[in-house]
């Protein structure tokens with residue numbers, strides 16, 4: 369397959385996805401496509417459905433209706449996880465705002481434990497890891513720039529370092545897609561910038577497809593060519609981030625828009 373064909377391969381295809389919580393729609397007929405190697409920002413006001421959509425993209429949650437396909441294979445269809453879902457999910461790394469590491473384990477062991485959604489924690493903890501696995505985990509920690517922290521407990525690391533351990537875990541897993549839910553929302557500006565640069569490098573150099581929810585508009589404008597915006601569970605914008613002008617931001621965020629553009633990490637992210 370040549371590189372041009374690769375670039376148009378579909379990593380994530382969402383078709384008519386709907387999800388309701390106690391009669392309240394969280395996702396309404398959402399359709400979108402992310403090509404392999406893309407880096408896409410998911411934006412929208414609090415409660416617009418970003419986390420729900422991300423969870424549905426890797427089958428952490430099932431919708432009521434609609435379809436999610438990963439690299440052309442059905443992950444969930446009309447509320448049912450496909451029998452091959454586990455296999456598909458192994459290609460998807462997930463990063464959370466609160467890092468989701470096991471605090472009392474070292475950075476290295478957290479990376480070795482891998483994606484906790486696939487292996488029960490106890491099983492990954494009682495396992496003896498092979499030398500090759502340890503080398504791979506160390507190499508993942510080196511890739512994210514924190515090799516020297518490998519033997520520190522997760523609880524002793526800064527937020528930014530913990531998030532990089534979480535990214536190393538995705539690399540260890542061999543993830544071809546990384547879904548990140550507000551990955552920098554709990555970080556100081558400098559750590560946030562490092563995490564964003566890391567995700568960008570992994571996307572550019574390893575071709576990892578990245579879909580991340582964010583609420584800092586300035587960060588979105590700096591790092592993402594494409595944005596998808598949700599409003600009340602519906603896609604209300606899907607296009608070039610440069611086209612997210614003040615009027616559109618206003619319609620996406622309502623009265624909070626002005627505050628969003630001005631707030632947060634402006635001093636660090638201003639280009």
Ligand SMILES: Nc1ncnc2c1ncn2[C@@H]1O[C@H](COP(=O)(O)OP(=O)(O)O)[C@@H](O)[C@H]1O
Pocket residue numbers: 389390392393394412413414415416417418419420421
């Ligand atoms: N597990 C849940 N139980 C009930 N309601 C939920 C649950 N998860 C999300 N919701 C509701 O769905 C809507 C979308 O939430 P969410 O996806 O978390 O939005 P966002 O991540 O954009 O802030 C909100 O109204 C929220 O209250």
Ligand SMILES: [Mg+2]
Pocket residue numbers: 418419420549
């Ligand atoms: Mg959320």
